[in-house]
Amino acid sequence: MPKRGMRPVRRGQLIGATIATIGERGFADASVVRIARRAGLSPGVVHHYFADKNALLEAAMRDLLRRLNRSVITRLALARHPVDRIKAVIDGNFGADQFHPTTVAAWLALWAQARHAPELARLREINAARLRSNLRHDLRRLMHPAAVEDATFSLAALIDGMWLHAALSRQPVDSAHLSKIAKCHLDGLIGCNPLSPTPESIRA
Amino acid sequence: MPKRGMRPVRRGQLIGATIATIGERGFADASVVRIARRAGLSPGVVHHYFADKNALLEAAMRDLLRRLNRSVITRLALARHPVDRIKAVIDGNFGADQFHPTTVAAWLALWAQARHAPELARLREINAARLRSNLRHDLRRLMHPAAVEDATFSLAALIDGMWLHAALSRQPVDSAHLSKIAKCHLDGLIGCNPLSPTPESIRA
Amino acid sequence: MPKRGMRPVRRGQLIGATIATIGERGFADASVVRIARRAGLSPGVVHHYFADKNALLEAAMRDLLRRLNRSVITRLALARHPVDRIKAVIDGNFGADQFHPTTVAAWLALWAQARHAPELARLREINAARLRSNLRHDLRRLMHPAAVEDATFSLAALIDGMWLHAALSRQPVDSAHLSKIAKCHLDGLIGCNPLSPTPESIRA
Amino acid sequence: MPKRGMRPVRRGQLIGATIATIGERGFADASVVRIARRAGLSPGVVHHYFADKNALLEAAMRDLLRRLNRSVITRLALARHPVDRIKAVIDGNFGADQFHPTTVAAWLALWAQARHAPELARLREINAARLRSNLRHDLRRLMHPAAVEDATFSLAALIDGMWLHAALSRQPVDSAHLSKIAKCHLDGLIGCNPLSPTPESIRA
């Protein structure tokens, strides 16, 4: 049982326990004591590694965001064509690794709390802006400029709405199906506002 | 100082104060004492009119749902054509009366809590089912049957996603714009999967 | 057991218990739970009647100051001649009613804490200023003007020093003896700096 | 990184940090971790060099007493005449080296704590007795025997009262002025109770 260099290990354990506890028992019931217990640690350590409970919650949200981003970036790296890139973003958002029911439930709880915790709000907004930025960048190549902004918002809202559905759903959600529906929505958006007459021109 | 028939009055006051308090201070900070104070009443009355705090929260959620339904039904009553009916549902969901920032924030908080409070979950699910049922009923007349279910889900998710956006947004949201985007999505859905060749046949 | 109008009663009980607990167990060991227990109340009531622990401590200090002032004012009301008035102030400061060992010990603890609690400091300073003001007012009639300020300070410091002695002393202190010594100090002050040649002139 | 003979160095560092921390943040906020951090050491070392926190506090008080004594003794060594010797004691008590605001504040905090920590009380009493003994020894040569005891007490109380004033004062205190006032008090004491008729006889 090592005694030095425990910081990153313990922080990781506590962040994981925080997400799991919030996801399973809800934000209101995720007390420091319960989180610590789930991490197999004493209540005191929490404040040894985090300034206070808020700092722990923020670290948890940062962890969730980081995992989501990694999921998106990995897929984006493999895509070239704008349509493929947007689909990569969609798939990234429903990537199985961070789309477990518990995790999604924790997301929702932290979102709801964000309204009253500035730092959580800030983190969430950064992520939302990044999602929109990714979508906008490629939609611009596929649609009439005047339609890009609404399409971006629409696609982002659809994705968030399906996250919300997953977070509230009792039974596990088929994330592949969600992906498919979002991609269908994308097709609708492009179909409504094509960069006529030669969509082939966008192929770099 | 009236002594009789106060029940509906007091319950209404407390429900309103609950929604306002949750919306402004967050779920975690909406204590019984604070809710009572905001309603201009003493802490004791709460348990005089509600079995416990949960019952009050449930009543608040029921109130929100009732207001939303009324907003939808009012508009539905004026529409005949399936497309108009779906647009009525959309407009109803973004009807100004229940789309105040505070109210939307309270919605989100109660949604998040629903995952861990069965009765809240039940109420929410009833409402979600009704929304989908409304949409499905009219989409069926506009699309190929095989596409109806996904389109229903997609439209419902888009609406929820825009609610989520409104709940998390710092600045007030232009609900008319949200409506417009949702209707545009509807157009896309119909355009992709038209009941060809004679959409006029659905008139009747 | 009455249930209404308990506020002043409970506040008084808690203030008394605070002074007693601090006096007997020391500032560091005067926890809210212990204070409440000594008052025969539950820990929760403390925050029903005081905003927080600081407010309780401040109320306790205000109570001590009020008692001291009353002791001084009562005696001052009976004195006319400046010398008698100063002696009344001295006697008032050592009046048996607020010179119990426990009370004096509580004084000291609150004084020490005042350095780090602005409101306590403010209260203490008001009282110190009042003591000096009382002394100065009458010393002015007894001494050369240039000597008044130092004499005031000297007399006030002597009184405080004897309070300190009492606060730290293991065995009970003879407050009458302290009074006598302070009065002797006063005689020395006047003797050193008489308003010659006719001190009788001050007799109004 | 020296490995041997660190004991006196570390103890000195910790004692200094203790006095500084108590003086600046108050007794209640002087935790072991904070003291160690201020000393630039880890929390663990404290218990390596001191049995427990009390031992550290006692060492700090001993250090304060030692510094005060040294200040008095140094000055006493230069004085022959009883009056000069008493003035040396007075000056020693207000010697600039241990009369910094922080130090005086730490004194007060430890005094207040002494009432509930026997060892601190013992140390303080030894010092108080030494002060009185010094004063008594020389006052005996200056006054009528029957007046010596009260004069001793009076002078000691005045000095303590001025320390208390300094400890509680917001702005820095002019220790030279305090010295002057104490000496004036001494003059008053001697003037009131001279060893008549030939005070010159005491010279030698």
Added chain:
DNA sequence: TATGAATGAGGATTCATTCAT
């Protein structure tokens, strides 16, 4: 010698709830 990880008790405070009035 020194570190910092870890513990668990105890700190102030908030809370839903009950109940005498």
Added chain:
DNA sequence: AATGAATGAATCCTCATTCAT
């Protein structure tokens, strides 16, 4: 019908202390 007094458990957090390294 309504008040607000009262409870005691649960909250987050701090602390002195111990100990593996």
